[in-house]
Amino acid sequence: MPADAPDVARVVVATPLPQLDRLLEYRVPAALVGRVGPGMRVRVPLRSGKRVLPAYVVEVVDEAEYAGDLAEIEELVSEAPVLTPEIAALAREVADRQAGTAADVLRLAIPERSVRVEQRWLEVRGEPVARDAETVIDIPEPPATYTPDDWAELTGGDDRRIALRVPTGVDTVHPPGRREPVGVPRALGLIADLATTYVAAGRDVIVAVPDFRDVELLGAALEVRLPADRIRRLDTRAKPAVRYRDFLACLGDEAGVVIGTRSVVYAPASRLACVIVWDDGDDSFEEPLAPYAHTREVALARQRREGTTLVLAAHAPSVETERLVEIGWLRPVAPTRFRPPKIVPSNAVIGDEAGARGARIPSAAWRLAREALDSGPVLVQVARAGYVPGLACDSCRTLARCRACGGPLRLARAGAAPTCAVCGTTNAGWRCPECGGERLRSIAVGAGRTAEELGRAFPGVRVVVADGETGLVSIGAAPALVVSTRGAEPVPAQGYRAVLLLDGERLLAREALDVGLEALRYWSSAAALLADRGSAVLVGAEEGPGRALVDWRQPAYAAAELADRRALEFPPAVRVGTVSGTAAEVDRALDAVRDLDGVRILGPVPDDDGSVRATIRFGYAAGAEVARRLKVEIVKAATSGRPAVAGRPRGRGSTLRVRLDPPHLF
Known part of the structure; x- marks a missing residue:
């Protein structure tokens, strides 16, 4: 030494x-x-x-x-x-x-350690890697849907910030070692082309996608473009040893592409050239663990620090992305040769009959599905999972609630007794507390019940249920009715011949600030899986986000939403945060930021657990100082408890909690 x-x-x-x-x-x-x-x-x-x-x-x-x-x-x-x-x-x-x-x-950022994997990595670290000539990576041709200048902007260097709109449709790939071909959305195929271009130039790429389905599909697209050892998956569903192995591979000298979900944006990469976030409006990117930083915000911070290219790609851009476009931080790039999918609102294909307008699946949608099933699969997107996720008294329409905890009742399957969605208690012999009625009626229909009804309407046709529990990623090209909840749509090998978007009005009836944007994003993602000659029917909600879907003008809807939020001082026009704890702790924390320009305080108000909670609004320019002062108060509260003394109990710990940029606050 x-x-x-x-x-x-x-x-x-x-x-x-x-x-x-x-x-x-x-x-x-x-x-x-x-x-x-x-x-x-x-x-x-x-x-x-x-x-x-x-x-x-x-x-x-x-x-x-x-x-x-x-x-x-x-x-x-x-x-x-x-x-x-x-x-x-x-x-x-x-x-x-x-x-x-x-x-x-x-x-x-750093996954759980696997000693055996790490020891093997340390042993072979620095050893030369022998490669055959056939492992040379070919640079993809620029796609015809974009101009040469756009493609050069995407792949030509560092320090670029781009909001990318992607083509729709599905392409078929046959990854090596797999028996059957796989359908990959063209959007992910384009992202795979971008990543391959950088890797072929000896640079690293990080791609963040919403969930395991996208990891699997993007992996299939990359497998036909890159050697397997150039693809690293940091998927939280993977076994810890496998995930740690791929994490250590990111520390090596060989260029590659790192794909994964939320936390992949922290992946190490010594020659990082590009960070791509696919569909940043998906709520899977909302970090549920402290300090609650959204994947998009981490990607923006990393781009500023390392001067990489940043690409936020989506069919329907988030309102946060639209804000960055409007202030000039992101440059919008969209396909120039592009034919949007054919989407028909249900009110354009039904008459004035009241019965037809009230039907959950209009007759025109039935006909479209029947004709499309002659040549391939049909997707039916529904708003709710389960069988019957909502029940009410058949006589007075009072919501049916659990006798034990007051939670909503549901049916798990046909003929089953109603059970509580919260505590799981079976409520056999339920009686309405308002009118004494004993009969229940459904107020919401889930994927399971919809599949059962479609199976009776289309005898002999295979019916597939896809939701968060099934984990289905892809299906073949044979005719089938695929009933899926939002975001869980499996990708067919050659695209859907038809898509039925049901429950539009119910989807928009939720009380949430982002309800229109979320619906538009879910509908857009489903319609993007159509085959080139396929058609979609949107049932209900023909105005607002529905009209933006039919016209395929999602950025315009996001821009209008952003204008409304600026007028009302809602995020992302401003930043927001919550401060919770005891009344004294919250008051001290609020006093620390009260004098800053642009800070507005709402509350505090009592919270459900006996604490109090306040909401603060502040501009982006004040964000660093707001965070610094609140952090000081957190440290003060954490260190001000009475120390332990022999014969006297220790003082109660701090309950002060701060969360900046919480989702779904309004």
């Missing part, structure tokens, strides 16, 4: 305690000097060695900033440099923006 080797390690401790959210310095023991390096996992003592916690080494330096004696690192857990400098800096930026801790971000 060199005599002048640095022996002071600065680490970030893997703890959610806000008072420890900073770099801590430790002395590297003599036996580990020269072995401990940036990115490695270690264990360090706290409070005079009474506790030992995991940590990541951020840097190793010659001299400490702290003037006193330093505690020593307890143990070197792993020599794999799993925390790169870029991800360490990104974690710090995301935590600061969200008033959270870097440790919480790293918990999302």
Whole structure:
């Protein structure tokens, strides 16, 4: 070991305690000097060695900033440099923006360790990789649907920010090693072409997609374009060892494409050229764990830090993307040679008969489905999963609720007793508390009941139910009726011959700010799976988002929605946050930001758990200072509890919680 080797390690401790959210310095023991390096996992003592916690080494330096004696690192857990400098800096930026801790971000960024996988990776690290000439990667031809300038903008270099509209339709690919061909949406095929172009040039690409279905389909598209070892999947559904293996592969010197769900945006990549987020409006990108940073916001932060190309691709852009387009941060790119899918509103194909207008599936939709089934599968999209997800008294229409907890009742299958959707209690012998009636009627029809009705209407036709529980990703080209909930549509090998979009009015009847945008996005994604000569029928909701769907003018609808939100000061025109805790804690936190320009405080109001909650609105320019001041209050609250004293109970811990940019607040 060199005599002048640095022996002071600065680490970030893997703890959610806000008072420890900073770099801590430790002395590297003599036996580990020269072995401990940036990115490695270690264990360090706290409070005079009474506790030992995991940590990541951020840097190793010659001299400490702290003037006193330093505690020593307890143990070197792993020599794999799993925390790169870029991800360490990104974690710090995301935590600061969200008033959270870097440790919480790293918990999302770095997967669980597999010792056996890691040992094998360390053994072969740095060994040359032998390749045959046939593994040379061909650069895809520019698609005819975009101009050469647009394609050059997408693939020509770094520091580009693009809102990309993608073509519709389905192409058939036959990945090596698979028996049957697979249908891949052309949107994902285009993303695969973009990624391949960068990888062929020796650069890395990260692609974030909403769920496991998209990971599987994008993987199939990439398998026919790239060698298998250039594709890394960071899918949370994968086994921990497999996920950790692909994570370590991202640390290598060979260019590749990293695909995955929400947290893939944190993947390490030494030559990162492009980050692509597919369908950023999908609520799967909303992080449910602290510090609650949306995948799109992390991608934007990473683009600013590393100067990469950023592509937000979608059929129906989110209102957040539209805002970035309007302020000039994103450049819109759309197909120039493009024929939108044929979508017919139900009111255009039915007469004035009241019965026809009230039907859940109009006769014209029945005819379209019957004709389309002669040549291939037909998709029926419904709003709700289950069999009968909503029940009411047949006499007075009072909602049927559980006798035990008051939750809504539902039917799991035909002939079953009603059960509670909340606690699962069976409510046999239910009686209406208002009129005493004993008969129930359905007020909502789910995918299971719809499939049962269609099976009777189309005898001899295979009926497939696809929802969040079935996990169906793709189907063949044979005729079938596919009844699917929103976002769970399997992709047929050659596209759907027809698509029926049901329950439009019910879908828009929910009380939520994003209801129109969500409906338009779900409808657009389903219609985009049509075969080239297929047609879709939208039942109900012909105006607003329905009209935007029929005209295929989703950006215009997002722009109108953004204008309305600016007038009402709703996100994303402004940023919002919630502050909850005891009344005293919330008051102190609100006092810390009350004097900032543009900050508006709503509340506080009592919350369901006995605490209080306040909502704050603030402009983007004030965001950094709002987050900093609220973080200070979080640390104060966490460290102000009464310390433990012999013979006296410890003071109650802080309940102050801050969440910035919470989804579905209004």
